[in-house]
Amino acid sequence: MEYQIKHNKIVFPINPDFNIYDICHCGQLFRYFQNNQSTKIIAKNQIANIFSDNGEIIIECSNPEFFVDYFDLGTDYSAIKSKLNQNDFLQKAVNFGAGIRILKQDFFETFLSFLISQNNNIKRIQGSLNRLASDFGQKVGEDFLFPTPQALKGVGEKYFESIGTGYRAKYLSEFVNNYDESLFERLKTMPTNLVRDELMKFLGVGQKVADCILLFGMGRKDVFPVDTWIDKVASEHFGLSGASRPDMAKKLVKYFGDLSGYAQQYVFYYKREITRKNQEKKL
DNA sequence: TTCCAGGGATATA
DNA sequence: TATATCCATGGA
Secondary structure, rough: OEEEEEEOOEEEEEOOOOHHHHHHHHOOOOEEEEEEOOOEEEEEEEEEEEEOOEEEEEEEEOHHHHHHHHOOOOOOOOHHHHHHOHHHHHHHHHHHHHOOOOOOOOOHHHHHHHHHOOOOOHHHHHHHHHHHHHHHHOOHHHOEOOOOHHOOOOOOOOHHHHHHHHHHHHHHHHHHHOOOOOHHHHHOOOOOHHHHHOOOOOOOOOOOHHHHHHHHHOOOOOOOOOHHHHHHHHHHHHOOOOOOHHHHHHHHHHHHHHHHHHHHHHHHHHHHHHHHHHHHHHH
């Protein structure tokens, strides 16, 4: 995507390949805050305010290079979408969530976020993560950055229970106390299947959580995380009814190849939002 | 009140 | 290897 960096801003024309509402609501990040005027995203130790003005999208931040990478601005999403459009269901999903981008999020933050996510709902995940940030993250103005691994060293199960993570508190405590900064460096050049095996050695990490960490925290697109929503779609629209979730993931990756991660996000967002809107109609 | 949420650990066969 | 049960908790 064509963009310009001006002082503390990234600027580009409003276009169909970037929609901040789609980006925030497609379930890949949890620490976003929206009002009528703008959207604030806190990612790792960086803060961005995103708004539109005079036909342009403006991403205001102190570190533009960080957010050029974060929003994956170097990737041509039009090309990806036109390939996915060859599938009928994907065409609807892509049309619905046309402004999605797969964010390149921090490994440690993604790991913690998706440990909390299992058998949980997005509202509660957001609440837990924001309480974690306000208790252990650096304060910048009225905001809190995501806590560093060092800041969370020694934090116990009781604390994680107190921020509403339920039975996952044990997983979180184990992770922050065993986390080694060299982990990401060790994994980042390994093949996806081997990385998945390594991630699944952590308590509380199964294939789905591992695949989310691979997709959102390691930039791997050859994964298709299968959660309850993807399970429904795979059963209803891809002829995979009755298959186990790992089997669904395997078949979906075989079909979508290196575009799997993108396809998964469009499908997840579409299915979840359509279901939510249908439920609102019934009220 | 019951069901569900970006599932996984554990026990059992 | 495959299936059944249990796990905290807030929202609908």
